[in-house]
Amino acid sequence: MTGKEHGTRNSREALQQALARTLGSLPARTLWLDLDSRRRFRGTLLALTAGELVAVEADDGGGVDIRRLSRSDIVELAGRDRAGLGTLEARSRDRLLGRWHYTVAVARDVGRFVEDFRRHGPEGEGAAPGMPGEEGGEPEDLVPVEKPRVGVLFRLLPFARPHLASLALGVLLTLASTGIGLVPPLLTWPLVDEVLTPYQEQTRGIREDASKSPEEVRQSLETLRESGTSTFGRVPWLLAGMLGAAVAAWLLSWAQGWVLASLSERVSAGLRNRTYAHLQTLSIDYFTARRTGDLVSRISSDTDRICYFLSDTLTDFTTDLLMLVGSAGMLFYMDPVLAAATLGTLPMVFLTTWATRKRLSEGFLRSSRTWAEMTAMLADTIPGIKVVKAFAQERREVRRFEEANARIVATNNQVNRLWTFLWPTVGMVNQLGVVVAWAFGAWRVWDQQITVGVLTAFLAYIARFYSRIEAMTRMGGSTQRAAASAQRIFEVLDRTPGVPDPPRPVAVSSIRGEVELDRVGFRYGSRRVLEDVTLRIRPGEMVGIVGPTGAGKTTLLDLICRFRDPTEGTIRVDGIDLRSMTVLDYRRHIGIVLQEPFLFYGTIADNIAYGRPEATRDEIVAAARAARAHDFILQLPEGYDSIVGERGQTLSGGERQRISIARAILIDPRILVLDEATSSVDTRTEMEIQEALDHLVQGRTTIAIAHRLSTLRKADRLVVLEGGRVVEEGTHEALLAGGGLYKTLWEAQVHQEEQRRKA
Amino acid sequence: MMDPVRPDFEVFVDALGRLVLRRPDGTEEVGVMPVRAFPLSDPGGLVTFCDADGREVASVPRLDRLQGDDRRLVEAEIARWEFLPVIRRVRSISPVDYPSVWEVETDRGEASFLVPADEHVRLVRERGVLVTDAHGIRWWVPDRRALDRASRRWLSRVL
Numbered sequence: 001m002t003g004k005e006h007g008t009r010n011s012r013e014a015l016q017q018a019l020a021r022t023l024g025s026l027p028a029r030t031l032w033l034d035l036d037s038r039r040r041f042r043g044t045l046l047a048l049t050a051g052e053l054v055a056v057e058a059d060d061g062g063g064v065d066i067r068r069l070s071r072s073d074i075v076e077l078a079g080r081d082r083a084g085l086g087t088l089e090a091r092s093r094d095r096l097l098g099r100w101h102y103t104v105a106v107a108r109d110v111g112r113f114v115e116d117f118r119r120h121g122p123e124g125e126g127a128a129p130g131m132p133g134e135e136g137g138e139p140e141d142l143v144p145v146e147k148p149r150v151g152v153l154f155r156l157l158p159f160a161r162p163h164l165a166s167l168a169l170g171v172l173l174t175l176a177s178t179g180i181g182l183v184p185p186l187l188t189w190p191l192v193d194e195v196l197t198p199y200q201e202q203t204r205g206i207r208e209d210a211s212k213s214p215e216e217v218r219q220s221l222e223t224l225r226e227s228g229t230s231t232f233g234r235v236p237w238l239l240a241g242m243l244g245a246a247v248a249a250w251l252l253s254w255a256q257g258w259v260l261a262s263l264s265e266r267v268s269a270g271l272r273n274r275t276y277a278h279l280q281t282l283s284i285d286y287f288t289a290r291r292t293g294d295l296v297s298r299i300s301s302d303t304d305r306i307c308y309f310l311s312d313t314l315t316d317f318t319t320d321l322l323m324l325v326g327s328a329g330m331l332f333y334m335d336p337v338l339a340a341a342t343l344g345t346l347p348m349v350f351l352t353t354w355a356t357r358k359r360l361s362e363g364f365l366r367s368s369r370t371w372a373e374m375t376a377m378l379a380d381t382i383p384g385i386k387v388v389k390a391f392a393q394e395r396r397e398v399r400r401f402e403e404a405n406a407r408i409v410a411t412n413n414q415v416n417r418l419w420t421f422l423w424p425t426v427g428m429v430n431q432l433g434v435v436v437a438w439a440f441g442a443w444r445v446w447d448q449q450i451t452v453g454v455l456t457a458f459l460a461y462i463a464r465f466y467s468r469i470e471a472m473t474r475m476g477g478s479t480q481r482a483a484a485s486a487q488r489i490f491e492v493l494d495r496t497p498g499v500p501d502p503p504r505p506v507a508v509s510s511i512r513g514e515v516e517l518d519r520v521g522f523r524y525g526s527r528r529v530l531e532d533v534t535l536r537i538r539p540g541e542m543v544g545i546v547g548p549t550g551a552g553k554t555t556l557l558d559l560i561c562r563f564r565d566p567t568e569g570t571i572r573v574d575g576i577d578l579r580s581m582t583v584l585d586y587r588r589h590i591g592i593v594l595q596e597p598f599l600f601y602g603t604i605a606d607n608i609a610y611g612r613p614e615a616t617r618d619e620i621v622a623a624a625r626a627a628r629a630h631d632f633i634l635q636l637p638e639g640y641d642s643i644v645g646e647r648g649q650t651l652s653g654g655e656r657q658r659i660s661i662a663r664a665i666l667i668d669p670r671i672l673v674l675d676e677a678t679s680s681v682d683t684r685t686e687m688e689i690q691e692a693l694d695h696l697v698q699g700r701t702t703i704a705i706a707h708r709l710s711t712l713r714k715a716d717r718l719v720v721l722e723g724g725r726v727v728e729e730g731t732h733e734a735l736l737a738g739g740g741l742y743k744t745l746w747e748a749q750v751h752q753e754e755q756r757r758k759a
Numbered sequence: 760m761m762d763p764v765r766p767d768f769e770v771f772v773d774a775l776g777r778l779v780l781r782r783p784d785g786t787e788e789v790g791v792m793p794v795r796a797f798p799l800s801d802p803g804g805l806v807t808f809c810d811a812d813g814r815e816v817a818s819v820p821r822l823d824r825l826q827g828d829d830r831r832l833v834e835a836e837i838a839r840w841e842f843l844p845v846i847r848r849v850r851s852i853s854p855v856d857y858p859s860v861w862e863v864e865t866d867r868g869e870a871s872f873l874v875p876a877d878e879h880v881r882l883v884r885e886r887g888v889l890v891t892d893a894h895g896i897r898w899w900v901p902d903r904r905a906l907d908r909a910s911r912r913w914l915s916r917v918l
Contacts, residue, residue, distance in 0.1 A: 039842065041868035082792070085894030089776065096776035103842070104894045227830025322760040601878075605797070617797060620821070621805060634794045635813045637897060643881060 015045040015056045018064040020055075023049060031113040033088070046088075046101050048117060053077075054088065055098060069097055077117050079110045083637030084629040086110060119411075150479060152486045156306065159267045159274075170260040174315070174750070178253035182247035182330060185460035189334075191238050193453030195231055199224075251621050257315065264310030272303045275489055281497040284563045298492060302485035309482030319467040327465040335450050335460055341440040342462055345433040346469075349426055353473055356422050365417035370411045374404040386695040389429035420479070428471050430466035437462050467669050499565055505582045511574050511589050511703035513539040513670035513688030515560060521568030522555055522724075529555045530566075530724045539670070542702040543711035546745065547721035553705045555719070558672050560703060561590055573671070593693070595676035599651070604633055604638040607659055611667040619666060627662035627692040654685030661692045672697060674704035677709055686711070709749055718742065766819045770829055773775075780808055780817055781915050788816045793837050799883055802836075806833065806880055843899045844870065846890075849910040852917055859917070861890070863898070870895065888914060 012032055020026040031046040036057045044057040052068050059065040071089060075089040084104050090097040102110060160167055204214070206220045206566055276299055287295070331339035381388055381397050388397055441455040450458075511578040515537040522530040530552045537543050545553050557573060558564050562578055573577045578586060591611075599607050615623075620640065624630045632655055636642040644651060644659070651659070657677065664672065677693060678686040690711060697714070706712050713732055720735070720742050721730035728740045735742040766800045769780045770791075777790040788810055796805035807818040819825055824851045825833055842866035872892035874880060879891045888900040900906065903914050 027873075035867070038866060040872045041865070084894065085840065087839075091775055095774045099776065101842075103896050105896065480879060494901075515831050603800075606801070616806060617801060621796060630807075631809070631814050634796060634807050634809055634815065638798055638896070639794060639796045641797055643878075 005600065005679060010367070011043050011499060012045070015043065015058065015064060015258055019045055019054065019056045020410075021045055022066055023047070023054065024040065027054075029113070029116055031109055032106065033100055033110070034106055035101040035103060037087070039101045039734065044102075046100065046113065048113070055100060071117075072095065074117075077114055079107070079114055081107055085365070086631050088114075091603075097292040101232045105230050130267075143346070145489050150437070151261055152483055152490060153309075153479075155490055156271070156310070156486060157337050160263070162270070163263055163266055164275045166259055166263045170256060170263055170315075172253055173256035173259060174318055176258050177249055177311055178326060180245050180249045180252060181323060182326045182461075184242045185463065185464070186330065187245075188237050188460060189457040191235070191452045191453070192456045195234060195238075197452055199231055227292075239557050256319075259314045261311040264307050264314075267310060268303045268307035271298055271306065271489060275299050275303070275492050276497075277494055282492075282495055283497070283499060286495065286620075295492075300489050305485040306489070309478055309485075313478045313482065316753050317472065317475055317479075318742070320472050324465060324468050326471075327461045327468075329466070329597060330461050331458060334454050334461075335444060338437070338440050338444050338450065338458060340435055345429055345436060348429045349469055351423050352429065353476070356418055357476070359418055360422070360476065362417070363411070363418060364477065364480050364484075367408070367411045368413050370404070370407045374401070374408060377401060377404055379535045380759055398664065423473055426470050430470060434459070434462060434464055461755050499562055499583050505585065506576055506580045508576065508581050508589075508666060511670050514574050515671065515701060516572040516650045517559075517577070518572065519569040520559060520571060521562045522552075522554075522559060522564070528724060530559070533569075533721075533724075533726055535726065537701055537703065539701055540699055541717065542697055542704065542715045544715035544718045545703065545705050545721060546709060546712065546718055546742065547727075549746070551721040552724040554675060555720055557675050557703065557705060560671075561673055562586060588667070589670045591664030591667055591671070591672060591696070592673045593657070593660055593664050593675070593677040593696075597653075597656040599644045599656055599659060603641050604636070604644055604659065607640060607644060608666055610661045610663055615666055619676075620662075623662040623666040624659075625694050626665050627658045627689055629658040629662050629692070632658075652685070653690055657685075657689050658692050661689070665696050671701060672700045672702040672704075674702065674706070676707055678706065678708065709746055720745075761841065766817070766824060768817055772836075773831065778832075779809075791816060792840060793833050794840075798841070799887075799889070806816060806837070806905075845905075846898050846900045846910075848887075848907060849913040850900055853912050859891070861892075861898075865898070877917075882918065888918070907918055 003294075005028055006413060016030075019030070027049045029048040033044040033046060034041060034044040036044050042058050044055055047056075048071075051071055053071055053074060055067045055069075057065050074090045075093050077088070079102075081087070081089045081104055086102045088100045088102065088110055090099075097334060129658060202224055206217055206224065208216070209220075212220065233719050278298070279295065306344045315394050328339070328343065331343070337531070339702045377400060388394060432549040437459060441450070443456060444450045445452060445455055515535075517533050517535040520527070520530060520533045521747070530558055533556065535543075545556060546555055553648050559566050562571075562583055565579060573586070600610065604624075605617065605620050606613075608620050608629075621630065624633055624640075633640055633642070644656075661677075674693065686708075702715075704712060704715065712718060715730070718728075718730065718732060718735055719726055720740070728735055728738065728742055730738065736746060770778060770780050770782050773789070778793070780788040780791050788808070790811055791808040794809055795802055796807060801857055803822045805818060805820055807815045810816050821860050822830065822834070832898050839912050844867045846863045846865055848864040849861065850864065852859050857877055858873055860871055860872045860873055865868070872890075872894075874890060875893045882889075882890045886902045886904055888903050890898040890900075892898065900914070903911060906914070
């Protein structure tokens with residue numbers, strides 16, 4: 001059974017049989033409704049015969065309930081659905097004849113059935129087509145790594161400062177677990193030297209004693225075996241020691257792992273919080289210059305990679321390093337000469353690693369660049385999927401993806417060739433070290449400098465030592481990657497906020513809404529966008545800003561909203577320089593309606609109350625009513641509780657815009673900024689939005705940009721910008737009479753409108 | 760806005776089974792549909808009466824402002840238009856990844872439905888879970904902690 005219809009198959013078949021029994025045969029046109037009249041998932045079967053509409057459903061007693069309606073009585077048969085539930089009603093001229101229920105899963109069948117009923121043709125078969133599952137998924141966006149330096153990882157230290165206690169505990173546990181890990185090989189020493197070897201020598205002495213007969217040898221060996229219990233009496237203790245050390249090491253490394261993992265989790269959470277908080281202070285420019293996916297990956301995957309590095313790689317690295325130092329210490333303690341000889345191969349390991357290090361990190365860099373190339377392509381084509389499909393370019397996109405993927409394989413192969421060469425080489429060198437240890441050890445035993453027990457313990461340590469060396473060389477990769485991630489995070493943290501707050505801000509509690517631009521200029525890099533703009537806007541006045549594309553209209557609004565600060569001149573509100581107030585203080589008084597309304601993921605009520613989260617439900621509804629959004633909101637299944645925003649409920653452009661207008665109405669701003677609020681919608685929606693806007697504009701200082709000049713006719717004054725300068729200023733009529741740029745723009749648009757109307 | 764104490768209209772159901780709203784001046788709106796504005800966060804709050812085109816023709820700020828029969832009638836009408844099966848038991852969710860098929864027992868019987876993506880499963884006020892299936896039908900778990908162990912385990916795997 002799939003999710004596409006409800007109710008059990010059994011009940012459906014039972015009802016079909018009951019219907020067939022009643023009518024003599026099963027009519028060609030039947031409709032299966034998945035709910036019964038009490039809206040339980042038991043179902044109802046409707047059938048159209050030549051003269052009747054028959055409804056069958058199971059009754060509570062285990063039988064069936066059959067209702068037969070004459071088709072000539074029914075003047076209206078209509079389905080209506082809301083929020084998943086459909087109701088089919090049959091009415092005569094003066095009363096309700098029947099009411100049945102269904103879920104929208106079968107709504108299409110109902111539609112066909114009703115149509116059939118109206119056409120009076122009882123034939124036709126219809127099955128609801130399966131509903132394909134929508135696929136959700138976002139590309140993980142990775143970008144090239146810029147010259148990673150391992151040193152940048154030290155900058156993570158301050159983030160561990162609030163957790164010093166658990167850091168100390170972690171270090172202590174690491175020391176303890178490493179120390180205890182060194183014990184078992186040490187215990188093999190007395191086991192070999194004081195138990196096994198003396199016993200073996202005694203047995204050999206007895207066997208090779210020529211003065212004894214075979215019987216005597218057998219007896220002596222037997223006696224030795226009996227008395228051996230006393231020598232071997234130490235064995236359980238030594239074994240218990242080894243076992244105990246293993247258990248203790250297990251418990252300690254568990255504790256260590258847990259403490260350090262939770263520590264690194266907290267450190268990376270702190271890093272995430274700091275980065276996100278800092279990101280929020282950065283200027284709009286920073287965001288427009290960067291791909292969203294890139295910033296998202298910095299906060300999500302880069303911090304996660306650091307977390308992995310801290311909890312896994314760094315912990316292992318520390319343990320390995322301690323183990324290395326510990327084993328080396330033990331080696332030198334047992335026999336300095338042998339230790340010096342065997343560790344002589346160590347420089348070779350370092351040399352190999354060093355020689356490949358540079359080429360490896362270059363390889364990693366290239367590999368992440370090709371990876372970024374591929375994800376950039378995904379980030380491009382997935383949002384643009386409509387264009388891809390519209391132009392039937394699916395195959396080309398697939399080919400492009402395959403090519404990018406092939407480049408990843410090629411670069412990774414290059415890295416892997418080196419990478420796979422590196423660690424077997426290290427392993428080989430290590431094996432060499434073991435051979436050297438055996439050779440030197442044998443010689444030292446022959447030279448009577450050390451015992452076999454020492455050699456055994458020594459070899460146990462050396463094996464441990466080399467396995468750690470090998471493990472450490474393998475960590476190079478993740479260390480390099482973590483360094484790259486850290487660099488990307490600190491690139492964000494090192495940036496200074498775009499619109500800095502003054503050290504001693506002027507407190508602004510309420511404003512009248514007088515806006516004054518005094519010889520304002522703005523440069524974007526070397527490009528001059530605005531020049532010498534002087535403008536006075538009275539409280540409550542509506543000013544429209546018009547001009548050709550690229551005239552600097554949006555930049556002007558950005559300056560008034562203080563998304564950027566002007567490079568020349570000053571902007572004053574109520575006579576106070578904008579730069580002397582805090583951004584937060586100022587923006588409380590500004591309402592902004594943008595061309596592309598943005599809704600956050602959340603309920604409609606939350607979205608309307610975004611600028612004033614403490615607003616009551618009544619206030620939210622009042623704002624929605626004023627913005628002409630109330631009616632369509634109530635049509636949604638959950639009313640004001642419906643989820644909207646990215647991947648939420650889909651709303652039309654006009655509906656989203658009205659929600660964003662309600663959002664602006666709710667904060668009751670003194671200054672209102674409208675940036676092409678109606679340009680992305682059709683004329684009818686524009687009228688609805690305009691109605692909502694007219695409500696909003698009243699009594700507020702309004703600065704509006706509109707592409708359609710007709711929408712600005714209510715403006716008290718129009719300002720015409722061209723090439724970043726104010727070229728004309730005045731009312732619509734005055735500007736038309738003046739015969740300047742505005743007149744040209746206006747006539748072009750009127751002409752355009754007429755053309756469109758004719759077409 | 761209307762009189763805050765009592766609404767200035769009356770409601771009744773006509774012979775055709777339609778809800779009719781009559782204003783004091785005698786004008787009527789036939790076939791209105793009462794809708795809760797905040798069905799999840801404030802079910803007893805604002806109720807709006809919409810006409811066939813979805814336009815608001817009247818409203819009451821709170822359901823309990825309606826008296827006696829009117830209130831019972833409106834509540835019944837709201838209930839008639841609200842279809843929200845309450846999940847009593849979750850039998851299985853497979854696969855745990857999306858799209859997944861949920862097999863459940865509800866207050867209206869056994870059912871199964873398809874959930875296309877994770878944003879269709881939504882937590883409401885800590886304990887409630889609202890699931891919207893591929894058809895837009897909503898399924899409601901009022902308190903997930905009140906479910907049996909197996910159901911809780913299924914839910915915890917997808918939440």
